[in-house]
Amino acid sequence: MRCWLFFNRDVAPGVPEAPEILRFIEAAEALDIELHVLKPSEFDLVVDSGHAWSAIYQGRELKKPDLIIPRCGSETTYFTLAVMRHFEHQGVAIANSPAAIESVADKLHTLQVLAGAKLPIPKTILGKFPIDVDLV
Numbered sequence: 824m825r826c827w828l829f830f831n832r833d834v835a836p837g838v839p840e841a842p843e844i845l846r847f848i849e850a851a852e853a854l855d856i857e858l859h860v861l862k863p864s865e866f867d868l869v870v871d872s873g874h875a876w877s878a879i880y881q882g883r884e885l886k887k888p889d890l891i892i893p894r895c896g897s898e899t900t901y902f903t904l905a906v907m908r909h910f911e912h913q914g915v916a917i918a919n920s921p922a923a924i925e926s927v928a929d930k931l932h933t934l935q936v937l938a939g940a941k942l943p944i945p946k947t948i949l950g951k952f953p954i955d956v957d958l959v
Contacts, residue, residue, distance in 0.1 A: 825857045825888045829907070831898045834860060844894065859888075863895065863903040876913060892918045899924055 834844045844860060851858035867879040878885040891910055895903050907921040927933050934944050948958055 824855075824890070825886065826851065826859070826890045826892060827888045828858060828860045829863050829891060829893045829895055829903065830860050831862055831864065831895050831903070840894070840896070847892070847894075859885075863906040864900075866906050868906065868909050870909065878910070887913070888915055890916045890918065893924060895924075897928075899928065 828844065828847055830840070830844055832838050832840070834841050834848075848858055848860070850856075861880060865881050867882075869877045869879070871877075876887050878887070888910075891907065893899070893903075893907060904921045904925060907917055907924070911917050911921060926936055931947070931949050934947050937944050948954070950958060
């Protein structure tokens with residue numbers, strides 16, 4: 824199995840998320856999974872009507888993965904989401920879909936989605952400043 828793990832930084836000492844990424848690498852090795860840690864910002868994408876596989880990373884063509892695991896967190900940009908959508912359209916499974924990542928980036932939208940699904944949420948206010956204390 825070939826997997827890509829999207830991470831925006833170098834996996835280096837001092838990077839707070841580095842131990843988590845190193846644990847993914849360790850687990851992949853134990854399971855005989857080919858795991859590549861890649862920065863979404865390093866991709867060049869080519870979109871055409873032929874639907875041919877295309878993944879150019881740091882100037883070289885990559886083989887299609889079976890799975891992409893996004894670990895970009897709050898550093899997820901429009902470009903990162905576009906890269907994930909590109910591969911999703913090309914049939915690659917993504918552990919957390921671009922739509923899900925985009926939804927949770929906006930906390931108010933997340934609460935609206937949860938409320939729409941009839942899940943309990945805390946009363947939440949989006950108000951202008953200064954806040955009308957009578958709303959609370």
